[in-house]
Amino acid sequence: MTTKMRSEIAEQPAALRATLDALLPQVEEVRRLGDQTRQLLFIARGTSDNAAVYGRYLVEAHAGRLSALAAPSIATTYKRRLDLDGVLAVAVSQSGRTEEIVETLDWARDCGARTVAITNGGPESPLALAADLALCTVAGEEKAVPATKTYTTQLAAMAVLALGLGADVNAADLDRVPDAVQKLIDDPGDLDALVEGLADKPGVVVSGRGLAFSTALELALKLKEACYLHAMGLSYADLLHGPIAVVDEDTPAILVAAGDGPTLAGTIALAERVTGAGASAFGVGGGNRLAAVSTASLHGPDLPEWAAPMGLIVPGQLLTEALARRLGIDPDAPRGLNKVTQTD
Template sequence: MTSTTSMMCSEITEQPAALRETLAALLPLTPEIAALGRETRHVLFIARGSSDNAAVYGSYLLQVHCGRLTSLASPSVTTTYGAELDLSGVLAVAVSQSGRTEEIVETMRWAAGCGARTVAVTNGAGAPLAQEADLALVTRAGDELAVPATKTYTTQLAALAVLALGLGADRDRGQLAAVPDTLEASLDSPDGRIGEIVERLVGVHGAVVSGRGMAFSTALETALKLKEACYLRAMGLSYADLLHGPIAVVDGGTPAILVAADSGPTLPGMVELAERVVATGAAAYGIGGGPDLGAACDVAVPGPDLPEWLAPIGLAIPAQIITERLSRRLGYNPDSPRGLGKVTQTS
């Protein structure tokens, strides 16, 4: 069995401070972001792994609140196929915790060579990604020693929220500035239902994790974390994709973990999904979603009190805590999942 503490647990608790420092450093850069925004129309996100899940949040955020068409890059288009595209008018946003993943650096260089302007979102101030971008949004997460990303992930989300403000999102920056305090209060009063969900997940071999809209990014990240640290066969699926067939795999041995903000237009659909899952005899566990989702699920953990556009930053934390506790409960070391390193190189 592993010890009762882990680096991952410590780094989860460091997130309010990391977010506070990140926002203090990045919010003053919104005029520079705005300048790049005036030269571009579309946004191309370049990322892998947890950073790709952060990019999904950025994609929804910029489309809904900035009115900009976004897409997620396929790095193999350049690294494997060597294709050339016309990217004039495109803002390429490369997201990488380390800033040293060669595939991501190469793809950002390719985008610049095809006419794009570039932004790096990274925790590596001196990394190639930050040095070569037109503008670097360097997060202030500090050293992250556990392999599963926690504070580097949520500070990426904060950086993308700053990016949205710079690109014209009509959102209250005071709400963003208040996020660290909200999360600090949440971490100071952990919800006992987290332990109940952990115990219910002991013994299952698979789970479906679903979200919609802004919260879809957190569903994907939760599934990734459960695979990385708990070796659970977790599928991250959007609400719509889940209903188009894969819901058939949800049964007595395969619970659904449903992630939602406490408000917003996607919440009613997530509540209906929880009711449908429970009606089939399967278990539904909620993360966030307020009292409505809580009432529809077998067990639900409340998310921090944040508006929908910022909710994914807060929703990631109970998901991280569930993962860390379940990993240790299963006798694993959440800090060093087998077969994984902190920087993954692909070609």
């Protein structure tokens, strides 16, 4: 039986193509807002927060704009007014109906920010209506609780946002994203080995750095949500500052990297350190160099580092779905979770 999650993973090439077709014409609108601002504030929770981490690294590394992740409780619980003049506030919500995110975007506007919404909820969703500009993704309805296609299309929206803010990247790379994702769906790599390597483990560390950090966070979240693993998502810089002590034969590491970029060498060195200590290091992406020093590995996308996260999460999604089934868990409806989460 094919799960909803597996079907929605397969829908991602078409969803990405439709989203990019819809949003790339809005680059000029983003540019006009960007010209009125200096820095960015991302407002999100959960999976959307991981998409915002990608947006932050992308904007800082390639558009030269200082960016930060908002603490929505400052607006909703502490009700503290801040000076947000010159800030572009970007709120991210799959449904566009999470009250806390809508309220925080309203707060940002009242504090002087210009506002952008990234949502799959459509132009009539509360979040889209609250923003100066709505970047509406075209993922279609997502029925499985773990987000897959809504997450990757959020990353596509982040890429469009970065282009509008003057990112020094090749926009033509986006044309390659849907086909690169399809290739990973067709051949994710040694999926069975990773499933069996994690099936009897109580926890796992998932690590990446820079633009791949968002993928590490998102994969850790998926493994927690759908497989009930104690999965810790960390930058490998933070991992080396102490938490690496938890990595042993009962707690493997999943190491995530694009096939190029300045963080690849450090990821390879970390894989060597992990296996040298007798633990398993499972690679995701990183090309042949990471695969060569990993216990087993999943392929990454044939994309430059800036665009790679749009494909890099896909093998991790497939791993999560397959591992959940191996553990006898329904990945479509994890315990205790709903599709839309409301927080106070």
